[in-house]
Amino acid sequence: MSNSPDKTIASDSVAEFIGTTKRFGSITAADGLSLRIRRGEFLSFLGPSGCGKTTALRMLAGFERPTEGDVLIDGSNVSGLPAHRRPVNMVFQHYALFPHMNVAQNVGYGLRQRRPRMPKAEIAQKVAKALGTVRLSDFSDRRIWELSGGQQQRVALARAIVNEPKILLLDEPMAALDAKLRGEMQRELLALQRSLGITFVLVTHDQEEALAMSDRICIMGNGRIAQVGTPGDLYDRPRSRYVADFVGKANILTAEIIETRDKLVTVRLRSGALVAVQQNPDDSRAQADIAIRPEALSLAAPDAPLPVATATLPARVTHRTFLGDHTEYLLEADDLGTLQVNVPQQAERVSGGHDVGARVHVLWPEGTGLVLAADD
Template sequence: MKIAEVDTPETVRSSEAVAEFVNTTKAFGEVRAANNLNLRIKRGEFLSFLGPSGCGKTTALRMLAGFESPTSGEVLLDGQAVGARPAHKRPVNMVFQHYALFPHMTVAQNVGYGLRQRRPKMAKAEIAAKVEKALATVRLQEFGPRRIWEMSGGQQQRVALARAIVNEPKILLLDEPMAALDAKLRGEMQSELLSLQRQLGITFVLVTHDQEEAMAMSDRICLMGQGRIAQIGTPEDLYDRPANRYVADFIGKANILPATITDRADGMARAVLANGAQVVLRDRAGDTQATPEVAIRPEALMLMGSDDQPGPGDTVLPGRVTHRTFLGDMTEYLLQTEALGVLQVNVPRQAARAMHGAGTGETARLLWAKGAGLVLGPMA
């Protein structure tokens, strides 16, 4: 898998970095759970480690937290190597997937637990004031006397957040914190977490397998695969400029096709598809490949009406509708095409109405507009 837009050891040491991975590897026997990570986490940003199970994202988080030590390379906090520093002496706190709250304690006792452990000489009045402030931050200021089992799932998550921020960490680590919530509550908590991060101004690092969650909340996403960093960038970067098939396929949906590049210049390329059609598209790869692939998002392809005509540089692909699925704000079409297989096209609701909706079994024309789509880089 090709590593794209990854910080190198020469560039990671920066005053704006609150945490850094420098050539960091973590091996469990013969398995490299994290393989040569180089990443600068910026002060005050919301960064997500995204990827499927076993990709290395949780291992990276645990090395930041101090629950795992690197096999080689370094983990730095504020420019200082912390590989040998235990978790309780790092300026980070972690919110676990199942919150790890103490059921025999009240909400206030749970929130103050970390303060009592880390600062045993702190006065009770000061602890109470900090607990009250943390609970107010997560809008639970009146819930201090309650027991954990009296709280809903969303309220328990807020208690876990209050317990994590009461120590005023420089980095808050979030390990799949919304996995146990239903879809509606998950959406609400995403907004609350983002508002909380902006309010506190501290660095949030989230681990998730949910691409929509990462896209909605992150300033940057670090997409992981097989222990490596596949690509780092803003959600827009990863969606609009995926480095290779893995990124294009994981982030959103994409039609990925083999092609032959015949010309490339000024960030654009001309490619010949398997059916002989020529398309003009953006050139993400920028180098010659023996068997390149091109990708186009379903919303970038357009179904043409009977009176529509292609413009200069546009390409028309004939096909037959095999499936039509109404999804509310859009209609999803699957079209069988000659030599290219099945292509997915997402048509906005108003456009579908204007076309009177191509039906299953009908022939249709697809418009691949000039500049739509992208040449993908190779998988390493």
């Protein structure tokens, strides 16, 4: 992203990375990050292990100091400010709750450390309000080991929000939960963020979690920001092969660019088939990677009538997997390698499906797919 100031966004930003770099000896964990975090938004840092997302979060929290560049909160440079003096709170992956304290004591711990001391009655009032917010009002006297994983997470959230931070930081807080509970907690966490109006910044490697919860997602790779956008932008308009491959599933094919017309680009696949796909900013190359989502393709028997303006790719079914709302097909396409096609169950029932080993046509509608920018 650009370092140039944007007055509209800047006035509404609660935090900002400005050319922020963090090195650990010879290893660059975060490389020249430039990002504005908007007030009241739910932002996720998403990427594989070692991509720099946790380092970015820790620099925002104050647990790491940038080697170069700055970190701003509410317009003030906090790069040298320790964690306890920043208006942020953090929920850790394993919650970091005190086992020797009950729920109320855990939630009120930060308030009891304030100087000058806060009156006990005020602490009790704030703790009660925080526990009510996370629906744990009846659990104030419980010990931590008496709680389920989801309840422990709510205690960690209550302990964070009781201090009324400007930013709440979440370091993979649902990684230890089972799949069903994780889904429930995602919905609860999102509802909590909307009700409080606090900026939430989440670190996760789970793309479904980021897509489901975020207003915007910052995709990280090799310590750099690969792309920032809404979940819809990143899914429908990934700029590079890295982003297309990381967010959702995509068929990525190398193609020769033939011509550009009306925001569409005609490309020739290795099989010789010509398809028209959406344009990306850099179409001056002779070759480019093309991405198309599995659900954008469909299947037809070789003798079936074909829709107008649709390219056909001959293929053979190698795997067929029923997944409830859709059937996932893996195909060996002539001269193209493996393709994935996801067929909705309604369409599957109408066609009767295609058996493993069957010859089919993969249908590629005009204007579907996208030319990807080159990865750095």
